[in-house]
Amino acid sequence: MSAVLQTQAPTLELATGYRLSVRRFARNRLAVAGLVVVVLFLLFCFVGPLLYSTDQTHTHLTQVNLAPSGAHWLGTDAVGHDELGRLMFGGKTSLLVGLAAGLLATVIGTLWGAVAGYAGGWVDAVMMRVVDAGIAIPALFILLVVSAITTPDSLGLILILGLVSWLVPSRLVRAETLTLKSRDYVLTLRAIGGTHGRAIFRHILPNSVSTIVVAATFQVADAILLVAYVSYLGLGVQPPSTDWGGMLSAGLTAAYSGRWWLIVPPGLAIILVVCAFNAVGDGLRDAFDVRGRG
Amino acid sequence: MSPARTTLVAGAVVSAGTLLLAGCSGTSDTSSTSRDSINYALPANFTPNWILPIGTAAHLNTNNRSIADSLWERLVAYDGSTGKIAWNKQASLATAADFASDSKSVDITLGDRSWSDGKPITSRDVEFWFNLIKANKAEWAGYNPGKAPDNWTSFKTVDERHFTITFDQAYNSEWMLANQLSEITPLPQHVWDKTDASAKVSDADRTAAGAKKVWTYLNTAAKNISGYDKDALWKTISGPYSVKSFSTSGKVVLAANKKYDGGEKANIATVNLLPFTTADAEKNALRSGSVDYGYIEATDLDQKDRFTAQGYKVEPWSGWAITYMPYNFNNPAMGAVFKQLYARQAVQRSIDQTSLAKVIFNGTAVPGYGPVPQAQASDFVSPEQKDNPYPFSTSAAKSLLTSHGWQEKGGVMVCTEPGTGDSQCGEGVAEGTKFEMQVLSQSGSTVTDNMMSAIQSSLEKTGIKFSIKTAPVNSVLSQTPQCTSDQSVCKWQLSFFGTAGSWYFNAFPTGDSLFQTKGGSNFGNYSNPEVDKLITASTTSASSQAVRDYSAAVAKDLPVIWLPAPDYQISVVRNGLGGFSQDSLANFHPAQWKWTK
Numbered sequence: 001m002s003a004v005l006q007t008q009a010p011t012l013e014l015a016t017g018y019r020l021s022v023r024r025f026a027r028n029r030l031a032v033a034g035l036v037v038v039v040l041f042l043l044f045c046f047v048g049p050l051l052y053s054t055d056q057t058h059t060h061l062t063q064v065n066l067a068p069s070g071a072h073w074l075g076t077d078a079v080g081h082d083e084l085g086r087l088m089f090g091g092k093t094s095l096l097v098g099l100a101a102g103l104l105a106t107v108i109g110t111l112w113g114a115v116a117g118y119a120g121g122w123v124d125a126v127m128m129r130v131v132d133a134g135i136a137i138p139a140l141f142i143l144l145v146v147s148a149i150t151t152p153d154s155l156g157l158i159l160i161l162g163l164v165s166w167l168v169p170s171r172l173v174r175a176e177t178l179t180l181k182s183r184d185y186v187l188t189l190r191a192i193g194g195t196h197g198r199a200i201f202r203h204i205l206p207n208s209v210s211t212i213v214v215a216a217t218f219q220v221a222d223a224i225l226l227v228a229y230v231s232y233l234g235l236g237v238q239p240p241s242t243d244w245g246g247m248l249s250a251g252l253t254a255a256y257s258g259r260w261w262l263i264v265p266p267g268l269a270i271i272l273v274v275c276a277f278n279a280v281g282d283g284l285r286d287a288f289d290v291r292g293r294g
Numbered sequence: 295m296s297p298a299r300t301t302l303v304a305g306a307v308v309s310a311g312t313l314l315l316a317g318c319s320g321t322s323d324t325s326s327t328s329r330d331s332i333n334y335a336l337p338a339n340f341t342p343n344w345i346l347p348i349g350t351a352a353h354l355n356t357n358n359r360s361i362a363d364s365l366w367e368r369l370v371a372y373d374g375s376t377g378k379i380a381w382n383k384q385a386s387l388a389t390a391a392d393f394a395s396d397s398k399s400v401d402i403t404l405g406d407r408s409w410s411d412g413k414p415i416t417s418r419d420v421e422f423w424f425n426l427i428k429a430n431k432a433e434w435a436g437y438n439p440g441k442a443p444d445n446w447t448s449f450k451t452v453d454e455r456h457f458t459i460t461f462d463q464a465y466n467s468e469w470m471l472a473n474q475l476s477e478i479t480p481l482p483q484h485v486w487d488k489t490d491a492s493a494k495v496s497d498a499d500r501t502a503a504g505a506k507k508v509w510t511y512l513n514t515a516a517k518n519i520s521g522y523d524k525d526a527l528w529k530t531i532s533g534p535y536s537v538k539s540f541s542t543s544g545k546v547v548l549a550a551n552k553k554y555d556g557g558e559k560a561n562i563a564t565v566n567l568l569p570f571t572t573a574d575a576e577k578n579a580l581r582s583g584s585v586d587y588g589y590i591e592a593t594d595l596d597q598k599d600r601f602t603a604q605g606y607k608v609e610p611w612s613g614w615a616i617t618y619m620p621y622n623f624n625n626p627a628m629g630a631v632f633k634q635l636y637a638r639q640a641v642q643r644s645i646d647q648t649s650l651a652k653v654i655f656n657g658t659a660v661p662g663y664g665p666v667p668q669a670q671a672s673d674f675v676s677p678e679q680k681d682n683p684y685p686f687s688t689s690a691a692k693s694l695l696t697s698h699g700w701q702e703k704g705g706v707m708v709c710t711e712p713g714t715g716d717s718q719c720g721e722g723v724a725e726g727t728k729f730e731m732q733v734l735s736q737s738g739s740t741v742t743d744n745m746m747s748a749i750q751s752s753l754e755k756t757g758i759k760f761s762i763k764t765a766p767v768n769s770v771l772s773q774t775p776q777c778t779s780d781q782s783v784c785k786w787q788l789s790f791f792g793t794a795g796s797w798y799f800n801a802f803p804t805g806d807s808l809f810q811t812k813g814g815s816n817f818g819n820y821s822n823p824e825v826d827k828l829i830t831a832s833t834t835s836a837s838s839q840a841v842r843d844y845s846a847a848v849a850k851d852l853p854v855i856w857l858p859a860p861d862y863q864i865s866v867v868r869n870g871l872g873g874f875s876q877d878s879l880a881n882f883h884p885a886q887w888k889w890t891k
Contacts, residue, residue, distance in 0.1 A: 059744075059750075059752075061654070062649075064653055078740070079654070151763040235764075238761070238764065240747065249740075253594070253740045
């Protein structure tokens with residue numbers, strides 16, 4: 001009976017811990033600003049098209065490269081798409097792919113790291129050598145090769161990015177697991193016959209959630225950047241779809257033509273969103289850090 | 295923050311910041327060009343790698359050929375240096391080509407010319423080329439079965455400056471001269487006719503086995519790029535320039551040949567041919583003033599004033615070329631649809647070439663409606679091609695499909711009435727077939743990407759789904775080969791490799807390679823017996839009407855999707871550099887350049 005009570009104790013402590021973390025996060029102005037920026041961009045890309053409707057499917061060759069005006073707030077691009085509408089349209093892809101790929105990478109990395117850390121021994125050694133080998137190969141190189149072979153759509157990009165980005169979170173979660181698996185409540189669970197799965201999913205992962213959440217925010221930021229890189233190099237989603245990296249790449253040809261509206265908005269969007277996710281990640285890390293509580 | 299993430303974030307901020315500041319960047323003119331030299335920008339991502347004036351498939355490139363032509367003049371040089379494509383006798387070793395009245399042979403007269411070592415250029419030097427090509431035709435890049443040298447049955451030397459070539463049948467003399475005899479480059483037999491470096495010069499080329507050995511020796515020597523400026527083999531020349539240096543990284547320096555005794559003497563002592571890894575790098579060099587003759591992209595044309603203010607003039611370089619997208623008639627999914635003329639008409643009528651040329655290409659492309667280039671005035675274009683048989687109209691395109699058993703469902707045309715009747719989808723088109731096709735398009739060009747987006751948009755209005763996949767041009771060419779429907783490689787449906795024009799012709803624009811059944815570059819396996827006959831007639835008939843008949847038939851039959859033909863290059867030329875017209879055959883001729891002030 002006492003063993004059961006002991007295994008439940010950390011979960012009860014978590015609730016109090018989270019309240020403290022939220023309070024600490026709310027005091028971090030940069031993190032809150034980042035969160036606000038993320039939310040605003042999500043609204044801009046997903047709700048914005050309902051309020052500012054544009055045709056992003058067809059080209060309009062009679063309205064190319066128009067400067068910002070009342071009709072087109074951010075002007076038009078080289079094939080006549082409204083640039084503000086395109087920014088929303090492209091942002092959907094960038095954010096959707098970034099979020100989904102970041103979460104996919106976190107899920108894979110979390111499971112891999114938890115299993116490796118919990119199993120230990122040769123299983124851990126083999127699994128982590130796989131991670132070491134994967135980290136040795138630049139993700140961008142793998143992305144370029146895969147993108148050159150296939151024509152990625154949004155789903156394809158999510159899978160590709162997710163499958164090349166899980167290595168770092170797996171290391172973080174493994175380290176956390178190595179610590180947690182020797183805690184009393186895990187050892188007690190094992191002693192009373194609890195399964196390995198229960199140990200991992202009921203006790204280790206919930207207690208690693210701070211590490212996982214922080215890693216996830218950084219993964220999302222990294223994934224948004226990787227999408228931008230791949231698209232900038234012309235290997236992203238194909239027309240009529242686009243994303244901010246693709247818009248930046250297309251706009252670059254106008255760098256000396258004074259058409260700033262093709263370069264500045266997508267460039268700013270990438271910078272702001274990536275910095276915002278990083279600020280949120282930093283804020284979460286500080287908020288979850290027990291050393292800072294008091 | 296992990297090192298990888300720190301790098302990514304820093305990279306993003308720096309990259310994006312740089313881009314944001316790009317519009318504020320200025321230019322500087324560091325021009326200090328000597329009038330004894332010129333800096334010419336080679337195409338982006340091209341490195342000269344062949345000097346032998348006999349092209350092999352691995353080294354086939356118009357820029358390699360331009361360099362070789364500056365060192366060894368052709369027998370009959372065709373170019374557009376006078377503004378019209380014609381025999382440039384100033385740059386040729388032959389002075390006359392007299393065809394027999396039955397058009398089955400030609401008597402050629404050589405000018406009184408010498409090699410740079412003082413030895414005369416004779417009929418033997420032409421025979422040497424002839425023998426090498428006969429014995430090694432399969433390795434020669436200019437070889438097409440049935441054409442030269444197969445159709446040349448004999449070479450007869452009359453004297454040192456006269457010889458006769460006999461053909462297997464009567465040919466159109468203009469085609470024979472412009473497309474076949476123009477391939478001949480007399481070579482210094484008295485220096486090159488040996489089987490290895492240590493062997494003595496002999497008549498080895500006069501046996502097939504010997505000619506093969508000589509060919510191997512010359513090709514092996516030509517693979518040593520770093521030896522181009524030192525190897526004595528390359529010192530005996532007939533052209534206006536010699537090699538001063540030839541870097542494996544791509545920079546080539548040509549020096550005027552002081553022994554040159556031809557009609558196109560070099561005006562500028564030193565020609566620097568500069569390589570660039572990207573078009574942007576070349577553009578930056580132009581902006582810095584370190585290039586005298588370079589180029590910009592069509593999307594940069596609105597910066598013309600900036601270059602003009604810097605002391606350049608911007609001059610589009612029009613090519614003798616056509617641009618198109620081949621259908622794969624053997625594609626298992628869409629081949630049957632592509633074989634229906636009405637379907638091809640619907641596609642063609644959905645493409646607004648006039649707007650594409652004007653808007654996407656900034657006016658640097660010319661709509662093309664058939665197999666003969668239309669950027670230049672010529673007698674080869676038929677009135678049918680000129681008048682555009684299938685003008686842009688998506689409503690007309692839609693009618694073509696709906697009147698042949700197709701119905702629009704969910705925005706895409708679907709075959710609802712299969713069969714071979716007049717109002718049915720046509721042979722091989724199954725009920726339920728959707729009009730959906732994918733192009734594998736050349737990547738790396740914003741103009742091409744924009745054109746594909748515009749085509750996708752207008753085809754959608756007709757009810758045709760057009761998806762785009764991009765790849766580097768070499769991948770496009772390797773992934774869209776001639777194929778049969780049972781081959782896995784035959785999945786491609788449409789191919790585009792024409793960012794700078796799909797096909798550059800010789801002076802006489804015949805379609806034997808492109809549109810003849812089993813033609814070497816007939817990528818989509820187009821086959822029409824009537825067109826085959828017209829193509830054959832265009833090369834054998836004495837009248838140029840045969841080419842116009844071929845032009846009219848192919849313009850109407852749509853073996854490919856016709857697209858606007860872009861300029862070969864938007865040249866940016868320093869003021870004071872003149873004395874030449876840009877050759878529409880896409881070759882450059884340094885000997886024609888001169889500083890006029």
